[in-house]
Amino acid sequence: MTTIKDVARRAGVAPSTVSNYLTGNARVSPPTAKRIQEAIDELGYIPNRAARSLRVKHTNTLGLIVPDISNPFFSEIVRTINHVSQRMEYTVMLCDSGGDGTREKSLLANLLSQRVDGILMIHTGHRDDYVELATQASRPIVFVDRAVEGIRSVVTDNYTGGKLAARHLLGLGHTRFGILAGNTHVRNVQERLEGFIGEVEEHGYAIEPPCIISGEQTLETGREVDLLLKLRRPPTAIFATNDIIALGAWRKLLEMGVRVPEDVSLIGYDNIEMTQITVPDLTTIGQDKAEMGRQAVLALFEAMETKQVTGETTYIPPRLIVRGSTGPVEETAAAQG
Amino acid sequence: MTTIKDVARRAGVAPSTVSNYLTGNARVSPPTAKRIQEAIDELGYIPNRAARSLRVKHTNTLGLIVPDISNPFFSEIVRTINHVSQRMEYTVMLCDSGGDGTREKSLLANLLSQRVDGILMIHTGHRDDYVELATQASRPIVFVDRAVEGIRSVVTDNYTGGKLAARHLLGLGHTRFGILAGNTHVRNVQERLEGFIGEVEEHGYAIEPPCIISGEQTLETGREVDLLLKLRRPPTAIFATNDIIALGAWRKLLEMGVRVPEDVSLIGYDNIEMTQITVPDLTTIGQDKAEMGRQAVLALFEAMETKQVTGETTYIPPRLIVRGSTGPVEETAAAQG
DNA sequence: TTGAAAGCGCTAACAC
DNA sequence: GTGTTAGCGCTTTCAA
Numbered sequence A, B: 001m002t003t004i005k006d007v008a009r010r011a012g013v014a015p016s017t018v019s020n021y022l023t024g025n026a027r028v029s030p031p032t033a034k035r036i037q038e039a040i041d042e043l044g045y046i047p048n049r050a051a052r053s054l055r056v057k058h059t060n061t062l063g064l065i066v067p068d069i070s071n072p073f074f075s076e077i078v079r080t081i082n083h084v085s086q087r088m089e090y091t092v093m094l095c096d097s098g099g100d101g102t103r104e105k106s107l108l109a110n111l112l113s114q115r116v117d118g119i120l121m122i123h124t125g126h127r128d129d130y131v132e133l134a135t136q137a138s139r140p141i142v143f144v145d146r147a148v149e150g151i152r153s154v155v156t157d158n159y160t161g162g163k164l165a166a167r168h169l170l171g172l173g174h175t176r177f178g179i180l181a182g183n184t185h186v187r188n189v190q191e192r193l194e195g196f197i198g199e200v201e202e203h204g205y206a207i208e209p210p211c212i213i214s215g216e217q218t219l220e221t222g223r224e225v226d227l228l229l230k231l232r233r234p235p236t237a238i239f240a241t242n243d244i245i246a247l248g249a250w251r252k253l254l255e256m257g258v259r260v261p262e263d264v265s266l267i268g269y270d271n272i273e274m275t276q277i278t279v280p281d282l283t284t285i286g287q288d289k290a291e292m293g294r295q296a297v298l299a300l301f302e303a304m305e306t307k308q309v310t311g312e313t314t315y316i317p318p319r320l321i322v323r324g325s326t327g328p329v330e331e332t333a334a335a336q337g
Numbered sequence C: 001t002t003g004a005a006a007g008c009g010c011t012a013a014c015a016c
Numbered sequence D: 001g002t003g004t005t006a007g008c009g010c011t012t013t014c015a016a
Helices: A004-011 A015-023 A030-043 A049-056 A072-087 A101-113 A129-136 A158-171 A187-202 A219-223 A225-229 A243-256 A289-306 A331-336 B004-011 B015-023 B030-043 B049-056 B072-087 B101-113 B129-136 B158-171 B187-202 B219-223 B225-229 B243-256 B289-306 B331-336
Strands: A061-066 A091-096 A118-121 A141-144 A153-156 A177-181 A212-214 A237-240 A265-270 A283-286 A313-316 A319-321 B061-066 B091-096 B118-121 B141-144 B153-156 B177-181 B212-214 B237-240 B265-270 B283-286 B313-316 B319-321
Touching: A004 A015, A004 A030, A015 A030, A049 B049, A061 A072, A061 A101, A072 A091, A072 A289, A072 B091, A091 A101, A091 B072, A101 A118, A118 A289, A129 A141, A141 A289, A153 A158, A153 A289, A158 A187, A158 A237, A158 A265, A158 A283, A158 A319, A177 A187, A177 A219, A177 A225, A177 A243, A212 A225, A219 A225, A219 A243, A225 A243, A237 A243, A243 A265, A289 A313, B004 B015, B004 B030, B015 B030, B061 B072, B061 B101, B072 B091, B072 B289, B091 B101, B101 B118, B118 B289, B129 B141, B141 B289, B153 B158, B153 B289, B158 B187, B158 B237, B158 B265, B158 B283, B158 B319, B177 B187, B177 B219, B177 B225, B177 B243, B212 B225, B219 B225, B219 B243, B225 B243, B237 B243, B243 B265, B289 B313
Parallel strands: A061 A091, A061 A118, A091 B091, A118 A141, A141 A153, A153 A313, A177 A212, A177 A237, A237 A265, A265 A283, B061 B091, B061 B118, B118 B141, B141 B153, B153 B313, B177 B212, B177 B237, B237 B265, B265 B283
Antiparallel strands: A283 A319, B283 B319
């Protein structure tokens, strides 16, 4: 490996002059600048960042831990974070925890050991476990998509998202609802549910227990939609707490010959790309992932400056995206009730 | 930040003893070991990897550049690479080039500047541009999914994949084929096409130009399937060079009321998860991404040891996955011809 | 404008 | 088994 000394020798100057040239911290005369640049090109010199950061005490690197990069929801956030970090001359070290708490801890330790300047994290596990982690860490951490109370977080407003879905369905005249829920111990899912059910109840309707089916956040859970339809008074509208589940339900409905939205309306959550391949395409609640990512890195930079680990949670508002899978209650369906 | 000196002072030993304890390079007596560990815990000491790698001349870090982590095809490869690297005690720095050649170069420079020990790369752009890049680089690079001639690469065998698709369709009695192709200047797509068309021709049938539609690797391209069906002698089987395109075609067919596979058979490529949500589910050519990822890091480790940049290309065999979207030519369809 | 020298946190010889 | 010392590649005073 060629070093700054090699370059200096070749250009006939001192290492510190090369350093000055590279960092722009002090002016170097045009002729020497030229000689230095030539030496760099000839030698193919690439500065050693490890050595540099050992001196300057920062790495211009951010850590980012996500549960699963192959999840399109997360990968869109990742893309934005990458993008805005890069514009600020920061590199991001992206790590996939695989939803495994132990691995997550070890990744965090690794990041800290690399001396990243700050950390962005979509955590896995219980939110309360993270306040100690965040306060102990030698670098600021801001949480994304899943809030940690008392620590700077930026998430979307799931409660409002749930309300939005309910309001849309209620506006279409629906009064009997079914719910297909992902892991209900996940905070975000809980909040969507609370928002949805709360809004429905405010309008004087209720959602009885057998109308709520919960499972994993998979296509499989969606397929259990038939259970809902077999009820004595089947729902005319179904809320799935995420699009994957909605897609599973949609497929099952297609197999069963149940028409969407004529026989039953279906609404998802997240607005992943695949919601647009179904026929009809899926009405859903969209989360502004790009905005969430952007705000998250802004918050992190602020935390890095102020050295403040604690902080508020920022809520990014969700929005209703009406497509073809929801419609007014049909006379027939209404007659059944 | 607490350093190894702080720990040493607290434990009443020399820094080198702490180092010995940490690395296990030399034995330390149980009592001192205990005192050192206590000091570490009390101080919350985390070793500085930058400083360490400055000494030891390696970082135990691998670089990985992919065009788009949100693409489920790539993200599965990434997951495997992460996984096997981790077991070998290596950290991977994952970078998303966004399919942008300029950004790709800058990421590579960055990785080199970080002094990663080796680089894995799914490149964007023309393969020939990469041989210089790989030979100039101070660290070994192995290419994944997209081969670079003369440089160590591990890819799946797209030519055979195309053949497999054709053979399956031919075996079902099809003789008139349509093709929906992604960017045909991408090597992998070209090879799939060559394999498919070659096999068809070997059986004495031809695929005329109007039967081949090419565009981007998007749902949109798939939707142009109606052009194929409007031909004077429409195909009874359609090969899409990837699953996204196939999904687009499937949706369009559904809208048009064309039955799959009764009226037309449809086969995709890649075996992404979404091929299983359609009705019927999609017959496709599966690539063993996990195996590709595994072999790639193995190849990289070998290259890191031998310091050999040049090398062969390893081909991972694809396999046919028969599901519901392909079937025998119907009498009706056959009668039309 | 340029150079000499010290030191970031760590490890590896080597001496004790 | 443990301590001393030098030095990895870089930046940053401070002098010249």
